[in-house]
Amino acid sequence: MNDLVGEAMNDMVGIVIVSHSKDIAKGTADMVRQMVGSEVRVAFCGGNPDGGLGTNVPLIIEAINKAWSPKGVAILVDLGGAETNSEMAVEMLQPERRDLVVVCNAPIVEGAVMAATEAAGGSSLEQVRAVAEELSAA
Amino acid sequence: MTLETREPNGQRNGQGNGQVITGSVRLVHAAGMHARPAVKLTKLAKKFQAQISIRASAAAEWINAKSVAKVMALRAARDSVIEIKASGEDAEGAVAALVDLVAADFPDSGP
Numbered sequence: 001m002n003d004l005v006g007e008a009m010n011d012m013v014g015i016v017i018v019s020h021s022k023d024i025a026k027g028t029a030d031m032v033r034q035m036v037g038s039e040v041r042v043a044f045c046g047g048n049p050d051g052g053l054g055t056n057v058p059l060i061i062e063a064i065n066k067a068w069s070p071k072g073v074a075i076l077v078d079l080g081g082a083e084t085n086s087e088m089a090v091e092m093l094q095p096e097r098r099d100l101v102v103v104c105n106a107p108i109v110e111g112a113v114m115a116a117t118e119a120a121g122g123s124s125l126e127q128v129r130a131v132a133e134e135l136s137a138a
Numbered sequence: 139m140t141l142e143t144r145e146p147n148g149q150r151n152g153q154g155n156g157q158v159i160t161g162s163v164r165l166v167h168a169a170g171m172h173a174r175p176a177v178k179l180t181k182l183a184k185k186f187q188a189q190i191s192i193r194a195s196a197a198a199e200w201i202n203a204k205s206v207a208k209v210m211a212l213r214a215a216r217d218s219v220i221e222i223k224a225s226g227e228d229a230e231g232a233v234a235a236l237v238d239l240v241a242a243d244f245p246d247s248g249p
Contacts (some may be wrong), residue, residue, distance in 0.1 A: 035177045117177050119204040121184030134207040 013119040013128045014041040014067030016075045017112055018060055018082045020053045022046035028076070028112050036116040043067035047068045055082045060089035072073060072100035072125035074132060100125065106132040145248055160223040161233040162242045165194075169216035175244045180206040184243070188226030195220045203236070 015032065019025040025046030032042050043066040047052035060075075067073050075090075077083045083103060088102045102125060104111050117130040123131075153199070167175055171194070183190045183203040191200035194214035201208040214220060220240055224232045239245075 017184075035174050036181070113173065113177065114210075115204045116182055120181055121204070131206065 011069055011071045012040050012122060013071045013115075013125050014043070014069040014073040015112055015116050015119060016048075016060070016063045016067050016073055016086075017042070017044040017045075017108065018055055018075055018086050019046040019078045019108060020055055020082060021078075024078065024108070028109050030108060030114045031110050035113055036120055040116045040119045041067045041069060042112075042116065051125070055085040057085050057089050057092065060086055061092060064089060064093065064097075066095070070100075072102070074119070074125060074128050075101065075103045075114050076106060076108045076115065076132065077103060078108045102129050104129050104132040106136055111137055141148045148206040155223070157229065158223055158225045159188075159233045160221065161237045162219050163237045164178065164241060165214055165216060165218050165220055166243050167217060167240075170216045170218070171209070171212050171220075173210055173224050175240075176212070177206060178244045180204060180209050182235055183232065186226075186228045186232035186235070187222070187247040188224040188229040190222065190224040190233045192222050192231075192236075194220055196221070201222055231247060 001012040016029045019028065022039050023046070027042035029044040032040070042064040045056070045063040054119045055068045064073050064075070075086050076084050086103045090098055090103070093101065104115060112134040114134070115128050118128045118131040165171060180203065190203040192209070193200050193205045194212050195218060201212065203209060203222070222233050222236050
């Protein structure tokens with residue numbers, strides 16, 4: 001489905017938002033769509049399957065696949081477990097997808113908006129990650 | 139709103155490619171250059187091949203208009219004059235488009 005042209009010009013890195021709270025994840029995704037636009041694929045997940053706070057590996061995998069682009073996917077996370085579970089989710093992807101997913105070391109809201117802005121310009125996964133992490137590097 | 143062409147280092151070499159195109163425009167957005175305008179400006183700048191820099195006052199350093207973090211950090215206040223300079227093949231179109239965007243108060247994108 002996604003191998004029409006390989007790396008077409010309009011392919012953009014996808015964004016995944018992983019928070020302990022579904023409200024935060026959804027709110028962050030809303031901000032990205034409103035501020036950057038809907039051309040970048042954004043998927044989010046938050047909370048555990050029982051409706052409480054937490055992160056969940058199968059839900060993260062689902063979000064990655066939903067935001068999938070041949071150019072890759074950048075994940076933005078909040079606290080500790082979101083990062084470790086996201087890394088676990090990446091390891092459980094199909095082998096050919098693993099190298100095309102990165103977890104960004106960036107604040108979740110600012111990182112998501114800046115990563116999506118960079119992605120909208122057609123940048124590579126590495127460029128998108130670098131822009132998201134620009135704030136933490138300073 | 140002004141648009142002018144300046145040769146690098148004040149020299150006239152008559153070659154299109156080395157030209158630096160500059161423009162300036164007053165920021166009319168009520169909240170100044172905050173997050174949403176910064177994203178719009180960056181996204182538009184990225185559509186051009188030209189190298190594009192902006193600054194919010196004559197004393198400030200030029201920053202890369204394609205870097206969303208730097209444009210957000212600009213914190214230009216309402217009524218400040220944004221200066222834009224660009225070099226490269228589509229520099230003229232880039233400066234004109236960015237001046238339009240700011241002058242029109244960052245309308246929601248058209249096509």
